[in-house]
Amino acid sequence: MQLGFAILLPDEVHNAVRRLQLVIAQACGANPALKQYPHITLKQPFHAKELPPVEAYFDEMVRAVKPMHLAIEGVQRFDEDEVIFVRVDGPPELEALRRNVLGELGARFQVKPRDVEDERYRFHATLAYNMPAGTFEQAWEVVSGTRASFRFEAEAFGLFYYTGEEWILYKRSPSGHR
Numbered sequence: 001m002q003l004g005f006a007i008l009l010p011d012e013v014h015n016a017v018r019r020l021q022l023v024i025a026q027a028c029g030a031n032p033a034l035k036q037y038p039h040i041t042l043k044q045p046f047h048a049k050e051l052p053p054v055e056a057y058f059d060e061m062v063r064a065v066k067p068m069h070l071a072i073e074g075v076q077r078f079d080e081d082e083v084i085f086v087r088v089d090g091p092p093e094l095e096a097l098r099r100n101v102l103g104e105l106g107a108r109f110q111v112k113p114r115d116v117e118d119e120r121y122r123f124h125a126t127l128a129y130n131m132p133a134g135t136f137e138q139a140w141e142v143v144s145g146t147r148a149s150f151r152f153e154a155e156a157f158g159l160f161y162y163t164g165e166e167w168i169l170y171k172r173s174p175s176g177h178r
Contacts (some may be wrong), residue, residue: 003045004167005061006040007159010153016150017127020148024127025130029140033126035167037158037169044117046105046114052119053109056075058159068154071089071151073087074147075087075143081128084139086148090123102117132140
């Protein structure tokens with residue numbers, strides 16, 4: 001099975017991300033980002049043999065997370081993968097949490113980081129990817145000038161599960177130090 005860990009967005013930010021996703025979809029057609037719950041990926045998808053032990057680790061991790069203030073600052077793009085996203089800035093504790101998750105998943109479940117999970121990793125919330133052929137530049141044009149600026153506390157985390165057809169938010173948990 002495939003699983004993933006993420007920070008869930010507060011309502012105001014969630015709604016703003018959805019609006020931008022819809023603007024892109026109306027201009028260029030649907031893309032898989034519309035089927036996902038808006039989030040900031042903490043751990044990219046990984047294979048797990050069983051859900052219960054990973055869920056137990058997820059619960060432990062969430063209970064230990066201290067309050068963290070995050071900021072969304074602008075719309076950007078990954079040209080090589082044709083992904084449009086809002087950039088997320090956070091304190092050093094955000095990167096420390098990500099690295100700790102990578103380490104714990106490796107030690108406990110032999111999960112290896114993906115290629116993109118090295119020192120170049122950039123936190124973001126995806127607006128669009130795998131768009132219809134030839135629409136990336138058009139999608140970029142409709143959102144590139146958008147002012148996206150939010151400040152918020154990371155208050156909820158999600159454990160995502162791939163059903164074989166789509167990603168679902170399997171579990172939503174509040175930060176342990178709210």
